[in-house]
Amino acid sequence: MRAILGVLSLLIVLAVVAVLVKKQMGALSVTPAGIASAPAGATPQQQSQQIQKQIGQAVENALQQPRPMPDDK
Numbered sequence: 001m002r003a004i005l006g007v008l009s010l011l012i013v014l015a016v017v018a019v020l021v022k023k024q025m026g027a028l029s030v031t032p033a034g035i036a037s038a039p040a041g042a043t044p045q046q047q048s049q050q051i052q053k054q055i056g057q058a059v060e061n062a063l064q065q066p067r068p069m070p071d072d073k
Contacts, residue, residue, distance in 0.1 A: 042050070
């Protein structure tokens, strides 16, 4: 009886983990805003370089924005 409950609880935990993994994988498949895909005929190396360039530009733009200063009263 104890073994059956143990196996059943493990199956329930496995099902919950599977649902969470599926949910996370669906969230990862969405392309972040501002990052366009490379041309269809591009090689994987060219696609990788294009994505690296776009991310680098996004980081540079974020670093160039001034931080908001709090109002001291």
